[in-house]
Amino acid sequence: MNPFLAIVRRDVRLAFRQGTDTLMTLAFFVIAVVLFPLGVGPEPNVLARIGGGVVWVAALLASMLALERLFQTDYEDGGLELLALAPMPLQIVVLAKVLAHWLATGLPLAVAAPVLGLLMNTPPDVFPVLVAALLLGTPTLSLIGAIGAGLILGARRGGVLLALLVLPLFIPVLVFGVSAVEMAAQGLSPKASLLILGAMALAALALGPWAAAAAVRQALE
Amino acid sequence: MKRLDWFANPARFLRLARAVQPWATGIALTAAAAGLYLGLFASPPDYQQGESVRIMYVHVPAAWMALFCYTALAVASAVALIWKHPLADLAARATAPVGAAFTFLALLTGSLWGKPMWGTWWVWDARLTSVLVLLFLYLGYIALNGAFDDPARGAKASAVLALVGFVNVPIVKFSVDWWNTLHQPASVLRAGGPAIHESMFAPLLLMALAFKAYFVWVLLIRIRAEIAAGKIRAARLRASGDAAP
Amino acid sequence: MSDLAGFFAMGGYGAFVWLSYGVTLMILVLVWAASVRRLKRNERALAEMEARR
Amino acid sequence: MSLFTGHDLTCIRGERRVFAGLRFALDPGGALLLQGANGSGKTSLLRLMAGLGRPAEGRIRWHDVDIADDCETHNARLHFVGHGDTVKPALSARENIAFWTDLRGGGDVEGALSAFGLGPLAAVPGRFLSAGQRRRVNLARLAAAPAALWLLDEPATALDSDSVARLRDAIARHRAGGGSVALSSHGGLDIPDAVPLDLTDFAEAAA
Numbered sequence: 001m002n003p004f005l006a007i008v009r010r011d012v013r014l015a016f017r018q019g020t021d022t023l024m025t026l027a028f029f030v031i032a033v034v035l036f037p038l039g040v041g042p043e044p045n046v047l048a049r050i051g052g053g054v055v056w057v058a059a060l061l062a063s064m065l066a067l068e069r070l071f072q073t074d075y076e077d078g079g080l081e082l083l084a085l086a087p088m089p090l091q092i093v094v095l096a097k098v099l100a101h102w103l104a105t106g107l108p109l110a111v112a113a114p115v116l117g118l119l120m121n122t123p124p125d126v127f128p129v130l131v132a133a134l135l136l137g138t139p140t141l142s143l144i145g146a147i148g149a150g151l152i153l154g155a156r157r158g159g160v161l162l163a164l165l166v167l168p169l170f171i172p173v174l175v176f177g178v179s180a181v182e183m184a185a186q187g188l189s190p191k192a193s194l195l196i197l198g199a200m201a202l203a204a205l206a207l208g209p210w211a212a213a214a215a216v217r218q219a220l221e
Numbered sequence: 222m223k224r225l226d227w228f229a230n231p232a233r234f235l236r237l238a239r240a241v242q243p244w245a246t247g248i249a250l251t252a253a254a255a256g257l258y259l260g261l262f263a264s265p266p267d268y269q270q271g272e273s274v275r276i277m278y279v280h281v282p283a284a285w286m287a288l289f290c291y292t293a294l295a296v297a298s299a300v301a302l303i304w305k306h307p308l309a310d311l312a313a314r315a316t317a318p319v320g321a322a323f324t325f326l327a328l329l330t331g332s333l334w335g336k337p338m339w340g341t342w343w344v345w346d347a348r349l350t351s352v353l354v355l356l357f358l359y360l361g362y363i364a365l366n367g368a369f370d371d372p373a374r375g376a377k378a379s380a381v382l383a384l385v386g387f388v389n390v391p392i393v394k395f396s397v398d399w400w401n402t403l404h405q406p407a408s409v410l411r412a413g414g415p416a417i418h419e420s421m422f423a424p425l426l427l428m429a430l431a432f433k434a435y436f437v438w439v440l441l442i443r444i445r446a447e448i449a450a451g452k453i454r455a456a457r458l459r460a461s462g463d464a465a466p
Numbered sequence: 467m468s469d470l471a472g473f474f475a476m477g478g479y480g481a482f483v484w485l486s487y488g489v490t491l492m493i494l495v496l497v498w499a500a501s502v503r504r505l506k507r508n509e510r511a512l513a514e515m516e517a518r519r
Numbered sequence: 520m521s522l523f524t525g526h527d528l529t530c531i532r533g534e535r536r537v538f539a540g541l542r543f544a545l546d547p548g549g550a551l552l553l554q555g556a557n558g559s560g561k562t563s564l565l566r567l568m569a570g571l572g573r574p575a576e577g578r579i580r581w582h583d584v585d586i587a588d589d590c591e592t593h594n595a596r597l598h599f600v601g602h603g604d605t606v607k608p609a610l611s612a613r614e615n616i617a618f619w620t621d622l623r624g625g626g627d628v629e630g631a632l633s634a635f636g637l638g639p640l641a642a643v644p645g646r647f648l649s650a651g652q653r654r655r656v657n658l659a660r661l662a663a664a665p666a667a668l669w670l671l672d673e674p675a676t677a678l679d680s681d682s683v684a685r686l687r688d689a690i691a692r693h694r695a696g697g698g699s700v701a702l703s704s705h706g707g708l709d710i711p712d713a714v715p716l717d718l719t720d721f722a723e724a725a726a
Contacts, residue, residue, distance in 0.1 A: 006621035010610070017609045078603015085569055086622045087595035147385055151378045155368035164364055165382060168357040169389050172396035179403055200392075211385050218377045221572035257487075266477060273479035276486045283490070322497045330486045337479050371533045435494060442501040449508035451534075456515050458535045 003088050004096050011100030021066045025105040026112055028065055032058035033116045044121045051120030052130065052181030058116070059109045059134055060170050063141045066105045067166070068159045070097055070149040071216060080153075084220055090213040098139075098146045098209065106138030122185065129184035129194070136197040137177045143201075143208030144169050150215030172200060231448050234308055238441045245441065249434035256427030264420050273337040277421070280330035282429040284348070286436060287327050287355055288390075290320025294362065295387035298380035308444075310376040311451075313383065314366055315443035319436055321359035327352050347401035351394050358386045372454070521546050523568075523668060523699060528577035530563045537563050538721040541577070545699045547667075550690070550710045553703040555718035561703035562602070564718065565670045568701060569599045581668075595623070597668040598661045604653040608646035612637050612656045615645060619660040626664030634662040635685050650677040655685075662689050669693060671702035683708055 001009075015021040036054045037047055074080040083093050113134050114127040122130070148166035152158035180193035260278035267274035294316045301309035331349050332342045343349070366379035474480055521544035528541040537560035545551050553561040567574050570586050570593050579586050586593040606615050613628060620626040632641050635655040645653065654677045661669060669690070675683050687708060690700055702710070 001621045001625070003622045003624070006618060010607075010614075010618050014607060014609055073607075076603070077605055077607070078601045079605040079607075081569075081571060081599065081601055081603070082605055082619065082622075084571065085594045085597070085599050087591055087624075088622075089591065147381075151365060151382055152368070154374065155365065155378070156370075157368065161361075161364055161368055164357065165361045168354050168361065168393065169385070171354060172389075172392050175396040175400040179400070182403075207388070211381065215378065215381050218374075218381065221377075261487075271479060272477035273482055275483050279486050279490045319497060322493055326490055326493055329489055333482045333486045333489075337482055373534055435498075439498050439501050442498070442505050446501065446505035446508050449505065449512045453508065453512055453515060454534060456512075 003086065004092055007083070007093060007096035008100045008103075011097055012103050015066075015100065015104035021069075021104045022108050025062045025066055026108055029058050029062040029109055029112060030116065032061060033119055037119070047121045048123070048185075051117060051122035052126070052185060053178045054120055055113055055116050055122075055130065056134075056137075056174055056177045056181070059113065059138070060141060060167075060174055062109055063105050063138055064145060064163060064166065064170075066101065067142070067145040067149050068152070068162050070101055070146055071153055071219075072149070072158065075153045075219070080216065081220060084216065090217060091209040094146055094150075094209045094212045094216065098142045098212075101146070102139055102142045106142055107135075109138060110134035122181075126181060126184045129190045130181050132194060133177045133180040133190070133197060136194060136201055137173045140173050140197075140201045140204040140208075141170055143204035143212075146208060146212040147215055150212045150219060153216070153219035173197065176200070231308070235445065235448070238445060242438065242441050245434050245438035249431050249438055252427050252434060253431035256424045256431055259427060260424035264424055270338055273334060274421070276330055276334040278424045278428050280327060280334055281425060282432045283323050283330060284327040284352055285429055286432045287320060287324035287352055289433070290316055290323060290436065291355060291358065291383075291387065291390065294320060295383050298383035301376065301380045302384070307451075310373075310380070311444050311447040312440070313380060314376060315440050315447055317359055317363050317366065319439055319443070321356065321363065323432070323436075324352055324356045324359055328356065345401070345404075347398045350401070351397050354393050354397070355390070358390070362386070372451075521549075523579075523581050523701075525568070525579045526577050528564070528567065528579070529575040530560055530567060531575045532560070532563050536575075538718055539576070541718070541721040543701075543716055545668075545701060545714075547697045547699055548694045549699045550694060550713035551699075551701040552710060552713040552715050553701065553718060554715055555722075559718040559722055561718060562672050565599070565672050565701065565703065566601075568668075569597060569670050570594065571599075596666055597670060598664075598666045600657060600661070600669075600671045600674050602672060604650070604657045606645040606648065606653040606656050609644060611642050611644050612648065612652075612659075613641040615656055616660050616663055620663040623664040623666075628663050631659040631661075631663035634689055635659040635682065651679055651682060654678055655682055658686060658689070661693075665696075665698075667698055669698060669700040669702070671700065671704075673703055673705060675704055675708040 033054055036050070040046060040050070071080055074083060084090055086093060110131050113130050114124075117124070117127055117130055145162075145166050148162045148169075151165060152162050155161055176193045176196045180190040180197065183190040183193060256278060260275055264275075266272045294313050297309045297313035297316060300306060301313060328349065331352070335344050335346075335349075336342055362379050362383055365382050366375045369375040369378065474484075523545040525541065525543045527539075529539040530537045530541075537558075541564070543551060543564075553564060555561055566572060568579060568586075570579075570590055573587055581593060581596070605619070606612075610618070613632065616631055617628050620628055620631075632638055635658055637652075637655055637659055640648065640652060640656075645656070648656065654674075658674060674686060678686065687710070690702075690710065693700060700710075702708075704710075
């Protein structure tokens with residue numbers, strides 16, 4: 001069993017065996033979206049107009065919920081030290097944990113998004129673009145979020161602090177994610193936005209693990 | 222240069238600070254006086270906006286300082302992480318609140334300028350929105366810097382954040398501009414502000430110089446305060462002598 | 467500058483202009499004052515500690 | 520020249536100098552017993568030996584190569600036991616040990632389970648194990664995958680006498696096979712001909 005897959009397998013198993021991560025993320029995602037019609041009113045074309053944005057903002061907040069515990073549980077039980085002392089680069093360890101986090105939260109969000117699109121009365125032919133945009137965007141959220149999760153290790157009130165640190169950095173993903181959906185809704189081609197989302201994902205893939213490893217290493221010093 | 226013994230004799234820095242301090246104060250006050258005189262009295266009102274354009278002489282320099290301070294914060298953080306010099310940690314910690322103050326000022330004066338020009342207190346103009354995001358980056362830095370019991374830990378964590386934030390500033394700016402053009406109703410007065418008439422240039426530069434000198438002036442005060450706080454912590458630790466392993 | 471009142475009126479935008487300059491001055495003075503107070507407090511505490519040792 | 524050496528090491532922990540000018544040397548099959556009061560830096564030294572952070576001054580070398588120069592090879596040759604027991608409540612004893620062994624490219628999980636008397640507990644999830652049992656699961660991973668250097672921070676805490684005996688045998692086997700060990704311990708674990716290193720000797724230099 002290759003060490004990278006061993007970490008991914010363990011973290012995914014932990015996420016599903018304790019059952020909280022995925023269910024909690026999806027439950028929050030649904031509740032957050034349901035609040036908007038209650039707040040804004042059930043008027044169909046108003047909901048359709050803001051649908052893409054609401055689903056994206058809710059997905060962004062939901063993917064951030066489980067981020068705080070990305071390193072926290074290992075930090076508390078001493079496992080993070082052993083992971084840092086594993087005979088492999090810390091960046092690869094971080095990448096494995098981020099992949100597990102994405103499988104447990106990002107992926108389910110993208111899969112569940114169409115259902116919430118219905119709630120927001122967005123036209124069904126937009127759903128493929130919505131799911132594609134989320135599939136391209138959520139990895140970036142996990143990668144940048146991992147940096148924040150590493151930085152708050154050992155800090156007081158880590159959860160709230162994590163939101164303040166990473167949400168400003170999530171704005172580019174939100175802007176291009178929503179623009180892809182809105183372009184599709186207006187019958188225009190969402191290719192430009194999706195390409196930029198993909199570019200951001202690759203950039204985050206290159207820089208995220210490296211910065212998150214630096215954050216974890218200084219937390220373990 | 223280890224963190225501990227550097228606190229014992231930061232003499233070299235204190236000598237430099239004492240030498241620079243009066244110059245910074247002098248330049249700040251004279252440049253501000255000249256800038257205010259030119260800005261408020263000697264320069265013409267704008268043909269479109271009339272007198273309200275004078276707000277520009279505070280708004281634009283404040284926005285410049287907001288970005289300048291964040292760059293200074295990122296540079297100090299990089300030096301602190303790479304060369305591990307304690308002075309860089311202190312400089313970064315001292316810069317953040319001043320930068321946040323300038324960012325807040327840029328937003329406030331922007332809103333006060335926007336009211337007469339666009340009729341509302343807040344317009345989702347691309348630049349104002351980017352400055353708002355910059356304010357959150359500052360608040361994130363300050364919160365993380367103070368979230369640890371051990372100041373050295375807070376300094377290191379926030380230094381990493383400052384660098385990550387600095388890399389993201391252009392990306393956020395690009396995405397906000399794109400978002401702005403996406404939702405920009407064509408009719409709104411181009412938010413580029415008035416064409417800069419050369420007689421307006423002088424007060425603008427003078428105020429910018431005044432703000433920079435003010436920044437150096439307050440920065441030196443804050444760093445000296447941090448040094449004293451460091452010495453107190455070091456003395457208290459030596460006195461107790463049984464800190465955690 | 468004959469009519470001082472005209473000057474303060476700032477062509478009707480007086481409130482905005484003076485508020486901008488006023489708040490800017492206030493905040494910059496506040497930040498400076500807070501920094502000086504912190505410096506004085508720390509240096510006094512340091513002096514006391516040195517005196518005691 | 521010894522296998523694993525440290526030269527005039529200075530450690531700063533939370534803005535306090537914990538020790539300065541510290542030297543140590545460890546040979547294959549050797550044992551180094553760290554002694555000193557709480558806060559004298561035993562844990563800090565073990566963490567520096569593992570490479571979890573760099574000494575403020577001085578260098579730690581393995582075969583004359585600074586361990587900071589190639590972290591991954593140094594990680595591959597050591598086992599570290601810290602304060603935390605690293606046992607996940609949702610995973611069974613066997614799964615916990617198997618995970619850490621997979622990280623090192625595989626090893627003898629069953630042998631490790633029996634070496635620490637965990638056979639009957641193999642399938643029990645972590646949340647049902649006592650502190651002593653969790654500590655044994657944490658120690659069992661040492662026996663599962665071979666490593667040249669063991670760094671143990673008070674390994675005998677929360678262990679009953681039978682488990683302490685098993686730990687002592689495991690350490691003896693490790694040293695017989697040419698492995699070396701550095702550990703801190705508050706008695707109860709006597710290591711034959713271990714070289715003592717009293718950290719308080721290096722504390723004055725730090726003041």
